[in-house]
Amino acid sequence: MKFNIQETFNKELPADPIMENSRRQVEKACFSYATPKQTANPSMVHVSPEMANELGFSKGDTQSEEFLKIFTGNKVIDGTTPYAMCYGGHQFGNWAGQLGDGRAINLTEIEHNGKHWALQLKGAGETPYSRTADGLAVLRSSIREYLCSEAMYHLGVPTTRALSLALTGDQVLRDVLYNGNAAYEKGAVVSRIAPSFLRFGNYQIFAAREDTATMRTLVDYTIKHFFPELGEPSKDTYAQFFQAVADATLEMLVHWQRVGFVHGVMNTDNLSILGLTIDYGPYGWLEGYDHGWTPNTTDRQHSRYRYGNQPNIGLWNLYQLANAIFPLVEEAEPLENVLEGFKTKFEEKYLVMMKSKIGLYEKDDLDQQLINDLEENLQLTETDMTLFFRNLADIKKDAGNVDSFLKIVGEAFYAPDEVKGEVLDKWALWFTTYQNRLKKETLADAERKAKMNAVNPKYVLRNYMAQLAIDEADKGDYALIDLLFVLLKKPYDEQPENEKWFAKRPDWARNKVGCSMLSCSS
Structure with missing residues (x-):
């Protein structure tokens, strides 16, 4: 494997002069050197072909032993010195002081096709910023990060990326809900990619220290x-x-x-x-x-x-x-x-x-009120966001009365029997106003639907979907990770073969840990 190494962060910015990997306050430095932890028995779970291509890696590269070792922290790229960034931050509104890369280690920076990329491992072991933690990550949280990073990219949302997801072969102790019920889980490492991982806190720490x-x-x-x-x-x-x-x-x-x-x-x-x-x-x-x-x-x-x-x-x-x-x-x-x-x-x-999102492109002074009313209506009874906006594109300018509207968007209601009385009246009023507004648009129904479908995804990574993949992966089956990864590469496409994922959250997932309740260890 060849790396076009073009390091800047650890070449142009002040380094922590202390080389030992001990927890400490780091002064007047932007980073500390930190070497990833050797793992017991690393194995690759998944690699993003799109991200690998962005970085100039061939399929052969990603299947090599060298790739596995580098992106699980078991080999340092020749000529590089991995490091962890120093930063602070406000947590839940309160200044928390020094935080830093407690479980992230930056491997190096490379360039390919005129783009600059920082390569980072999450879950590769402790750093001077790990405080009381072990610097490791588990398969559960790593699957969520890996899938969501790439899903967001394909949705058109500005995001860091993910290159690979790997098992370390180690067991990691975690208390999922911080309720005293710690248990061992499979250790994992995600390789994260971005032009830079600089955060607001990188600047705040120096201001706080004057x-x-x-x-x-x-x-x-x-x-x-x-x-x-x-x-x-x-x-x-x-x-x-x-x-x-x-x-x-x-x-x-x-x-x-x-x-x-x-x-x-x-x-x-x-x-x-x-x-x-x-x-x-x-x-x-x-x-x-x-x-x-x-x-x-x-x-x-x-x-x-x-x-x-x-x-x-x-x-x-x-x-x-x-x-x-x-x-x-x-x-x-x-x-x-x-x-x-x-x-x-x-x-x-x-x-x-x-x-x-609702297919309005001409200027109209009443649009703000129309949207305000819509957002209020959507909260009158539990209404699935993804289904509602995606199906709304099927409304035609001459759709008729509220019954035809409900026939099209009704699938989004979790409790359809609640859409009656005052709730129904409010929807009927909104739909009438919306219909009249649509008639002012010059686009034909089909063109408007295409434009709406380009901003309203059909498929997103609902928490229960990620949890299903996690449950299967815990048993050693990674097929669902790959299925979701491929599905979410085209979130705006119809994908008839994947229609079952265009559905409301199932009842079993409503209060299940990982589907509705998530902690900062997720």
Whole structure:
């Protein structure tokens, strides 16, 4: 195997001078060297052909012993020095101090076809940032991360990627729900890929320590490699950098809301500086359309990271980043302007996105109210988000009365018998307004349906689907991992042979661990 190694992070930024792998506070450094842990009996479970191709690996490469060893942490690529990043972060709104790559180790950076990629292993052992943890990962959480990373990419959502999923042959002790019932599970490693794994917390840690010099070095590095169009560092450039990060974050959040993805743990150390979805832990997909839903058991009480609050948390996190880089800009106004602009831009982009989901493209001042009413109606009784919006594309301009509407979208209701009385009246009113609005559109029904189907996925990685794959994988059967992986490569296509996955969550999954309840160890 050949690697076009083009390392920048560990060549241009200050390193932790202490080489031993001991838990500690790391000062005035952006990373610490850390070698992956040797595993007992590694075996490859799955490799993403698309990601392998992006990196320049042939099929023969991915089936080689060398590939297996490198991407399970059992061999260090020649001429490289793996490392873990230093960062801090706000967790559930509270400053947590130093966090860092506690179970992620960056192998190296490579270039292929003009693209720059950082290669990282998750679950490859302890680092100076592991605190009281072991730095390992289990098969359960690794399957979820592997499948979802690639599924999000094919949905068109900005995301980190996954190259491979492997078993280590080791047993790892985990308490799934943090309730004192720890058990051994199969150890696993995911190789994660991104242009960079920099997070808001990478900058916050230096601000918290009043280490402006190191932060400036890191910001200058970030601009040079990922925002070169901004030009040479200056106060104005730093403000433009913040604008670029805000725009990328906004874009990502609009996509999350579009497909019904809930991250579950939007701490500042889990927000990418490049606006990529990062750290797939207790995430979930909306089953019933519910602005108040969070998949994270740790967040159940306050629901800080609920679906409907994700845009607000994105803005809150940007405030923390603004506070961090303020010493470089030295003026509040440019940063405040970006933050104020975020609110307006989000409202505008969200409206356009929601209009596209219901097939409206012409300008109409009443569209905002139409969407507000729709979002309220969708929560009157449990209504499957994916099914509702996908089936809505089958409505024709002359569809008729509410009965014909319900015949088309009724499959999305978990309790159809609740759609009566006041609930039915509200849907009838909404549908009448929607029908009248559709008649103002110039597109023919078939064209509108095609455009709606391009933004409303038919297939998403519902938690119960991932759990089924996990259950089978625990028995040594990886066929369902591959089936879901292939299915989710074409989430907007009909795929008649996979129609059974276009369905509401089954009753057995409603309260099953892994399907509805997920912890940060997920």
